[in-house]
Amino acid sequence: MNEQELIGRLKRGDHQSLKDIIELYQDYVYTVALQMVKKKEIAEEVAQDVFIKVYQKINSYEYRAKFSTWLFTIVYRTALNYLEKKHILVAASDFSLPDADDSSIESVQNKFSPQSDWQNTDKVFESDHGQQQIIYKAIDSLDMKQGVVITLHYLKEFSVNEIAEIMQISVNTVKTHLFRGRENLKNTLLKNYSVEDLL
Amino acid sequence: MTLHLNENEVFDILSGGRGKLPEDRKTHLDACNFCQLQVKEQAAINSILTKMKSLKAPAGIYEYVSQKINRKPANQKDWFFYITLGTLAIVALLLYFDFGSTKMQIKSNRLDQVREFIQDKIAINKINIEENTELLYQKFNGFFKVIGRSAYGSTIIFVFFVVLFYLFIDQHFLRKKIRH
Secondary structure, eight states: OOHHHHHHHHHTTOHHHHHHHHHHHHHHHHHHHHHHHOOHHHHHHHHHHHHHHHHHHGGGOOSSSOHHHHHHHHHHHHHHHHHHHHHHHHHHHOSSOOOGGGOSHHHHHHHHOSSOHHHHOSTTOOSSHHHHHHHHHHHHTSOHHHHHHHHHHHHSOOOHHHHHHHHTOOHHHHHHHHHHHHHHHHHHHHHHSOHHHHO | OOOOOOHHHHHHHHHHOGGGSOHHHHHHHHHOHHHHHHHHHHHHHHHHHTTOOOOOOOTTHHHHHHHHHHSOOTTHHHHHHHHHHHHHHHHHHHHHTTHHHHHHHHSOOHHHHHHHHHHHHSOGGGSOHHHHHHHHHHHHHHHIIIIITOHHHHHHHHHHHHHHHHHHHHHHHOOSOOOO
């Protein structure tokens, strides 16, 4: 059954198609969410919330964009909402607020959870352990937006136009994030690993 | 002086080859070691990243979502919480103004209340009211003493059941997460 049929059936309230869609996308959704929120438990919550929203809002999906673009727009916004909630928690519990020019979500996120689950555990990796771990650890060190752009582009093969739509930024900004992300990855990877490890 | 290749131009080279560049930029690329190195490095990282695979999501996402959409919507959790909180606040106010016990004091004593109850419910000519009232009173004296005669006692029981009701609702219908 193709994706369009699945969506059509989901619009008619078919639960089996929801199951199929979740099975089809859950790993990607979880990966992008974890890339953003850094904690496995929160990424799992984000993934759950995303699919609940998909079920609740599927009738507002009008086939204008690819379903995956629509889905990952929800993923991105849901994860951002979680980070903003965390921002409020930090502001409420910590008098040393971030500096004015340091108040981006990424900086708050880094202050709040300096050690992400990707750095702490190997359990998130199931296959190609070594190389995948190297890649994800390197991506984890990136600025959040660079990391999301890289993940969406290389993992789910979204075009720069689709990523721009998902993140509500310009295409040129996406290209800049890609370029700088790769540049930072180069520095991180080549500093810590040999070429043989990487290829 | 010619500018080095920018992010967009590097992106174009990686996605479609140098053919996408205008002639003057191709000329610059051929002559500029810095740009050649940059393109080479970006291409190498690009090649590594194409091997990226997704992580494995935890099991049970579908089960959780299915349970959630078949029961209460998430935003109704707040309503249950506020209703419970409101009920507790009203009970607390009643306690504060000693509403129940004042009312109890105005009325006649418990024995009279039992008598009135029996008169209301049972045909008077078929039983000895005094005898039955006494028996009933003795039987439930302990219970009335603790609960019936005390507005505080009955309030505490009421609060207990309200909290229990909320916990039941929360546990069975409004849980935020399923732990695996």
